Each structure stands twice: as structure tokens, then as C-alpha cells.
Amino acid sequence: MQTGFDIKENEKGFIELKEYMDSIKNSQGILMQTLHKAQSIFGYLPIEVQKFISEETNIPLAEIYGVATFYTQFSINPKGKHKIGVCLGTACYVRNAQAVLDKLAETLKIKVGATTDDNIFTLEATRCLGCCGLAPVMMIDDEVYGKVDPNSIPEIIDSYRK
Numbered sequence: 001m002q003t004g005f006d007i008k009e010n011e012k013g014f015i016e017l018k019e020y021m022d023s024i025k026n027s028q029g030i031l032m033q034t035l036h037k038a039q040s041i042f043g044y045l046p047i048e049v050q051k052f053i054s055e056e057t058n059i060p061l062a063e064i065y066g067v068a069t070f071y072t073q074f075s076i077n078p079k080g081k082h083k084i085g086v087c088l089g090t091a092c093y094v095r096n097a098q099a100v101l102d103k104l105a106e107t108l109k110i111k112v113g114a115t116t117d118d119n120i121f122t123l124e125a126t127r128c129l130g131c132c133g134l135a136p137v138m139m140i141d142d143e144v145y146g147k148v149d150p151n152s153i154p155e156i157i158d159s160y161r162k
């Protein structure tokens, strides 16, 4: 699998991860804790990191891959510089959040859950973001966009490309 992940460039991250793994080696559930830590260090769980964890823990790579792909809090793909989350909670859904999501997918030319080739945007569907009165709602990084009109999407996206 080609991820573009540079082991040399991430050497410090591996050292930090190894120290963390040593600190929890006698506790329960070390795989989940280790994957959480690895994701916080590297931003995602590339195959090179999964192999490292496998070698250090003797847990088969297939098992690690299975856990990393099963839980939605983990990602085996790099995230873009800007994370876009479209709320598909009930209030947003009934106010046409799906059209917002579809327009984003069309504008960015990616599917939900994917990252653009230039690594600038990752598109995700989310649960209620807690501001239902503004439905339909999307977030780009920490910025909340309320009452989103799908037609305004290309302009919003362009503003992040500048």
C-alpha cells in the first residue's frame, strides 16, 4: 500500500509512540490505547505505523488493520489540511443537509470520507453539531456555517483555496 508516509521524517513520532507503549505494556486493552496515541501523533494510521505496532506488540498486522478500519474514530488515510463536516443529524437532515453534502462531494470531486488529491480537504458526515437552530450546518475546521445554501458551496471552498 502506497501512502506517501515518510518513516525517517516521522522518527520522533515513532520514539514517542514506543515510549508510550512501554509505559502501558502491563495494562489492559493496549491495542486501542496504542492506536489512539498513534493517531494523535501521526494524524492517521498509515500501514507503516500499523506494522511498527504489530512488531512491538506481536499482535498480527491483520488484527491491527481490522481494528483500525472498524472503528470510525480511526483513519488509515491521511486527513486534509481542512476538515469539512456536514451534519446529518435529524434537524439538519430535514433541512436538506444531504444536498449540502452532495454539492461538496461534487465540488471537491471526492466521496464522503475521502481526502482530495492535493490533501487540502477531507469531507465527512457528522452527527448533531449542537446548533440545530442553524440547520443545515457544516463545519470547516473550527468554523461553523449555518443555514447553508448548497449553491454557496463553491464560493466557500474557493475561499479556503486562496
Ligand code: FES
Residues within 6 Å of the ligand: 087, 088, 089, 090, 091, 092, 093, 127, 128, 129, 130, 131, 132, 133, 135, 137
Ligand atoms: S442536527 Fe445538525 S446541528 Fe443538530
